[in-house]
Amino acid sequence: MNSGFIIAHAGAGLYSERREHSAKDACAKACMHAKLELEATSNAIAAAVAAVKVLEDSPVCNAGTGSNLTVNGEVECEAGLMESQTGMAASVGVCKDYKYPSELCSRLLKKRKLPKSHGRIPPSMIVSHGVSEFLKEEGFPTNSNEDLKTDGSRKQYEKWKQFLEDDVKIPTAQDTVGAICIDPSGEFCVCCSSGGILLKSTGRIGSSAIPGHGFWLDRHMNATGSSTFATCMTGTGEHISNTNFALRCSNLMLHTEDEVQVLESLIREFWEHPSSKYIPNLSLGFIFAKMEAFTGSQSRRLTYGFANSSPAMAIGHMKTNSKKPHVLITRNHDKPYTISVASGRL
Template sequence: MSGFIAIHLGAGYHSPERKAEYNEAVNKACQQAISVLKNGANAVEAVAIAVSTLEDSPCTNAGLGSNLTLEGGVECDAGIMDGDSLHFGAVGALGGIRNPVKVAKALLCEQRKGLLSHGRIPPCVLVGNGALQWACDHGFKEVNTSSLITPRALSAYRKHKRALTGFSTLPPDQQESLAKRMKGDGSPVIDGDTMQDTVGAVCVDSNGQIASAVSSGGIALKHPGRVGHAMFFGCGCWAQSHTKTSMSVSVGCSTSGSGEQLMRCNLAQTCCEGLLQSDDPTSSLGNTFQRQYLKSPFLTDDAARLGGAIAVRYNHKDRDAEILWTHSTDSLCVGYMDTTQTKAKMVISRLPPGASAGSTYSLGGATVHLPLIEEPP
């Protein structure tokens, strides 16, 4: 079976010193997804595998290693979309579950079955304790919050909490710097810890179907109960298969960055709409990101617009996929791999030297040709 996966480790700041760590996370997530694709998994299953592997990685802000809330807890958001059925499943402010994206996927799969056994409409998005309860009722194991807290996340939490205490006495530039760090914009933090946002994936399977997913630990020191773009339809991820676009192309997108901003720009859906309307995918993504995000009328009050996205445009006729990325944060770590390859390709895209995060953007891309014949396992 053929197919490919594209993933991102979040928009933010990726320290050059930790490149090997990112590479390991990228490789593992891509390998896992490619492995299940080769065994006949569909795109929805593959993005869930890729994103749950990223959740398990301590170097991402999702699942294990998530930013801590104001009260020192872990509350995650995740979303997943199936480009074939156009169904969406998501969870918000979910604690006590190791892999939130798997719960989102379970919600998606339940919906595809139609009405519940008692004629009730299956939920599309569940939050908080109700989401945890649903997950446990559907075979997920509740874990202790402490098992999701990494030493790095705890150390960052303690430092931010200490800084908060003296925040009002800091000079304005230091206040701004601290605010940016908590926002996950990737300002390098003195001792080398880093901040990234939502991780995600887009996959095309051997049937040419597309799916996308996102998962996030949210912003550092967020108020408990705060939900970000990962659980909002059209904001965190988007997928539309060729059968649904009335064209020979499938499109998918997964976003990362300041959740409140991405939510107000419906960024994932908007990027895909652009890709469907243009024959020049790279320019389309750049234009969409600039016009609908960096210069969006919905963000006029925001000094810095910190976000990023990966997007895929797959042409079924020639079996070529354009994998694209853009970001206004200092960096975006991207990986991709297809079923003919044994190792993922990783790109840490960075803003041009001297460019200011939050107002300018970088743009990149690669083309993958999807083999028609079945690959040996």
């Protein structure tokens, strides 16, 4: 049987020694949960959601429980996912009463595949009160908004809210999480989840809920075979959205043999975009996976990696026939960015 593959990240940002250990542990657990799901079901969607739920449970990550609080002191989560088999996406935003927004995306995607009465079309995105109604309709156990807060997120909120009142510059803490999973048959799913920027405006929808912005995948078919590419972003959501970064990354990476050169160009364009001057503390990080299948061959070439222009980023990855994942924290120090690309066979 061909192997599956998982790559996950816990966000691009700042990592102290304590947070580094916790973030690496979260990435390792995310990969292992996805591996077990792939072994049990061979389902890329279930595996990607399993990985992201681990990260949503981790208080070190800005997703699900422990998310950044809004300027009004509430948790408003968002998430999105996309699969290769149908090319369909689903996302939720302003999720206030469920700690696994990634799981809601999976259920919403299933609903998109079912016909509705009177020719109605199921939604690809729901937000705010629509999310609350969806939870009731689907029988999900809800969480109070207080359940989604941690001592750490409350302390951070109080600290930076006071700085805001004192007119002190506030850092843009993002740390969106995400995962890309490939099942043994070669189908992909990409999923991301986020609590949004620190002290964000109420009702804000970030790039993590928008296909083509915070996540994307595509498949190109030709006479020699197929190429499938998926990517998942973290960083300054407004600028990621403004540059359609995930979609642009996919369009270029699908058709190149020089991934490093393309990634360098993308990061440079992100920083040099005319609108970047209006956004302080720009940050960017992303993971990606590309699989090339060749007509008449059982072998498939996998290219995967990550890039980030933030001070640090937490990443984990593994094949399903591996015993344990490889996890790391990048440290850019004085470098403008880090790019890592690897290739192998699936």
